[in-house]
Amino acid sequence: MVTPVEQGEGSGILFTSPVKQGWLRKQGGRHSRWARRYFILCDATLFYFENEGDVDPKGFFLLDNLKAVQQEKNQVALSPKVGAYVRSAKFDRTGEMIIGNHKSLIMAAATERDASEWASVLSK
Numbered sequence: 001m002v003t004p005v006e007q008g009e010g011s012g013i014l015f016t017s018p019v020k021q022g023w024l025r026k027q028g029g030r031h032s033r034w035a036r037r038y039f040i041l042c043d044a045t046l047f048y049f050e051n052e053g054d055v056d057p058k059g060f061f062l063l064d065n066l067k068a069v070q071q072e073k074n075q076v077a078l079s080p081k082v083g084a085y086v087r088s089a090k091f092d093r094t095g096e097m098i099i100g101n102h103k104s105l106i107m108a109a110a111t112e113r114d115a116s117e118w119a120s121v122l123s124k
Helices: 112-122
Strands: 002-007 010-015 020-027 034-042 045-049 059-062 066-071 075-080 086-091 097-102 105-108
Touching (some): 066 112, 075 086, 075 112
Antiparallel strands (some): 002 010, 034 045, 045 059
């Protein structure tokens, strides 16, 4: 479950029952660079953070209408089931939300087993 929470000087998001969480590398859209991010899967949304324990996500991906496929041993690809896009949002340095539409999302796990687990839970 995802709920807003007040914390100290600001507010953030509390993830009370994530399906899966852990470190993955995410391939960037425009620049194709890999960035290590902490991911939390909760309520059909895949959130990602700069650091484990961060309250505010850097962004998220909506998982409705997506399929996950393990590829190249430790990589997982998310792509649309039917002709649409992978819908996402990220927050820039000023906190503005930027909406994104991608043909696919490629992530890499540390091991082939971890990639298989992520592909399995993301496919549900």
